[in-house]
Amino acid sequence: MEYKDYYKILGVEKNATPKDIKKAYRKLAAKYHPDKNSGDKDAEDKFKEVNEANEVLSDPEKREKYDTLGANWQAYEQAGGDWRQYANQSQTNGGRTFYYEGDPSEFFGGNSGFSSFFDMFFGEGNQGGFANSSKRTRQGFTGNDIQAELPITLLEAYHGSKRTFELNGQKLRITIKPGSYDGQQLKIKGKGQPGVNSGNSGDLYIVLRVNHDPRFERNGNNLVTNMNIDLYTAVLGGKIKIPTITGNVNMSIPKGTQSGKTLRLKGKGMPKYNSNSYGDLLVKINVELPKSLNFEEEQLFKKLQQISTEKRNSTV
Template sequence: MEYKDYYRILGVDKSSTPKDIKKAYRKLAAKYHPDKTKGDKSAEEKFKEVNEANEVLSDPEKREKYDSLGANWKAYEQAGGDWRQYAQQQPSGQNTYYYEGDPSEFFGDNGSGFSSFFEQFFGGRGSGGFGGGKKRSSRGFTGGDIEAELPVTLLEAYKGSKRTFELNGQKLRIIIKPGAYDGLKLKIKGKGQPGVNGGAKGDLYISLRIQPDPRFERKGNDMWVTKTIDLYIAILGGKIEIPTLTGSVKMTVPKGTDNGKTLRLKGKGMPVYGTKFHGDLMVKIQVNLPKNLSVEEEALFKKLNGIRETQKN
């Protein structure tokens, strides 16, 4: 029975973060899951192998022990004692990782679904195991997670919504709270892929995809809208109607508002997810210059221009 390179099994290196390990495990577990590879014995064995590697590398204590002892695990088993103390006493460079031997050894005959190497390294094969644990019973593996995307309108994201859908013949319902944002991931526990050997089901993750709205642009919790006004309102000021996701509201345009100026309607933006607060509605003003002036209108503009010139002097 030889050393098992769990990093090689998951396709990661020793410096990989817990997030890297989780990502690699999920990818391989989904690829080799028995539900997807029914009847393929080699895929089933690979699935067990991947689960064992994840069992070690996703557990900080197991991973520390595994990294510290490395290929010297056999010598430690014979020496006994505290594994951390033993690892510190070894010359550097001895923790070389390798994989040799008959792959059929990997799964052992102990009924746990884990290899003989795992059982001896972390305990579970009686007093002979230097992990010091009791013999493990038959082990079940949690099923893989399912991930899906759900398109949601901006209005649904604003008001909140309930969606009902069917998965594997079962009707499921999710609640979308007000203020939902693009990429928000909702979890439905126990609605993923079935487990193996009595293991729990995986979970269902639904990522929300907020659809574009032709009237508004969302930036965080603020909404942006462009409103075109005529020159006279820009100069003289006045009231204009502004669309919101709950209907139109009146807004005052100050005298002398420049083209491109942004006005704010406080609290008229998106709900802040999970709170009672709201963002703001930002109104970008676009001034529409009058075209096709009549002779009389043109004369009046010339008169106004003359008055301005006289005031400058």
């Protein structure tokens, strides 16, 4: 079984102070946290490794045992797990005698989730020879967080809604506020994995996934929609019906509107989260040209072309 260098894992020197260890741990834990590295198995393993190193080096007693045995931990195992026997033997080499008071399994409980090296070094299999002069108070550890995705419609994101679901036989109800967005996390405290040794339960994180709506594209608090208009409306102007998320409204098309132009309907977008204001609806105009003309229409377009040509020539 491979020896784990906890100092190297945290990137600190062996004479690092508790403050140095705490600072290094927080930095690495934030870097490799599952919330920031969803689906990344390497980051998940690194996060567990960093937590394991911190659990040892941040505890003065565990750190002393680890420092004393170090890479020679296997020799300690071969001595039958008798810590005092190995410590006495190592005194000729500057070793220090160390007595742990209590049950080593209290560190992390029966199922720690740490590496086999950690479990063998600190776990129940190595309690032979440890002095049991007093019982330590059990140290609780917070359970793991749980993350789940919840698909919702754009209409739910607009109006808000409530969802009820069951987790571990318990019914939970969450509120989706107006203006909720894709990727938003809703935290339900204490509904994650149970803690160890009376530790607090982890938290449940619900990640909202807003389903695609064929009518609209969301851009922040604005909604974007595409609208086709005929050539005559583009040239002469007029009013057309525009679908919004709450129903159709009439919108004026200015004379001479070009294809590709974007018109804005203020306040017809998404509600701003935790606010009484709204984004806008952006309407992208696409001018559709006539695909077939009868004889009379073609003659009229030729007449318009002639008038336009004469007009340009007269200004030259």
